[in-house]
Amino acid sequence: AKQTKQQLAIPEDCLTIGYLGSLGTWYMLDEMLDFFTCLNRRRKSVFLFITPDDPEHIYQSAEQKGISRSSLRIIKGSREQIPSLALMMDVSIFFILPAFSKMASSPTKLGEVMSLGIPVVCNSGIGDVDQVIEQEKCGVVIREFNSASYEQAITTMLENNPQLNAEELHRSAVRQFGIENGVHTYARLYASLLSE
Numbered sequence: 365a366k367q368t369k370q371q372l373a374i375p376e377d378c379l380t381i382g383y384l385g386s387l388g389t390w391y392m393l394d395e396m397l398d399f400f401t402c403l404n405r406r407r408k409s410v411f412l413f414i415t416p417d418d419p420e421h422i423y424q425s426a427e428q429k430g431i432s433r434s435s436l437r438i439i440k441g442s443r444e445q446i447p448s449l450a451l452m453m454d455v456s457i458f459f460i461l462p463a464f465s466k467m468a469s470s471p472t473k474l475g476e477v478m479s480l481g482i483p484v485v486c487n488s489g490i491g492d493v494d495q496v497i498e499q500e501k502c503g504v505v506i507r508e509f510n511s512a513s514y515e516q517a518i519t520t521m522l523e524n525n526p527q528l529n530a531e532e533l534h535r536s537a538v539r540q541f542g543i544e545n546g547v548h549t550y551a552r553l554y555a556s557l558l559s560e
Contacts, residue, residue, distance in 0.1 A: 369452050372437045374410050379403070381485070382412040382453030384446070384477065392459040392487075393422065395509045397429050399457065399485065402514040404435065407522060413438045414449050447480060455521065456482045459506065462489035485517060 374380055381400060387393055400411045411431075413422055419438040426436055441449045450456070456477040477484060484503030488494045497503045504517040 368448065372412075372439070372452070374412070374437065374452065375408070377408060379407050379409045379454050380412050380452055381409055381455045381457050382414065382450065382482075383457055384414045384450055384453075385458075386415060387417050387422075390461050392461055392509070393425050394429070395459045395487075396457055397426055397431060398509070398511075399459070399506070399514045399517075400435075401429060401431060402511060403518050404431075406515075406518055409435070411436050412452060414441055414446060416440050450477060450480055450482065453477070453482050455485055455503070457485045459487045459509070460490045462487060483521070485521060 369376075369380070381403060383391075383396060385391075397411075400409065403409050411426075413419075413436065415422075415438065422436065422438055423433055426433070439449065484497060485506065486493055486497070486503065487506045487509070494505050497505050504520050506513050506517055
């Protein structure tokens, strides 16, 4: 990961916050950029996007918010490259539009980044994400999309980030999303339905 950071000209003293995946219509780019602006004021940072999306769309949105291109790194990686690219992130971020249909969804990227030992910043109201993050202490949850909420989350993140251990985050991912746990959970559910 260190060599790749050098290849992308990410300074050693920068915190790298990253987004993984397509942006689509559900992911809130503007709000994530607002969060980045607040973070960058507090701690020199780079926003890394690992995405198949058109970089120009991201650059234009960032420029409208006064974020320079030099603060962004946008790369497209193959499926095989994604784990090593994601390891450049100190923190992963994703804000999902909180809609009724998302109350029962579970973003795959949460398990993916946790399994790589990367802490998460995300918003509330998406499936059981709040519960997982708070139970496993693997990141911070944004409850409102405003500067005050971002500042509070950033303070928590900067104070706790050194204490977050990659191995512990990986164990949390296995505990929450591992196939064995899933099999046992479904088996209990089916057994309870059959006994009724």
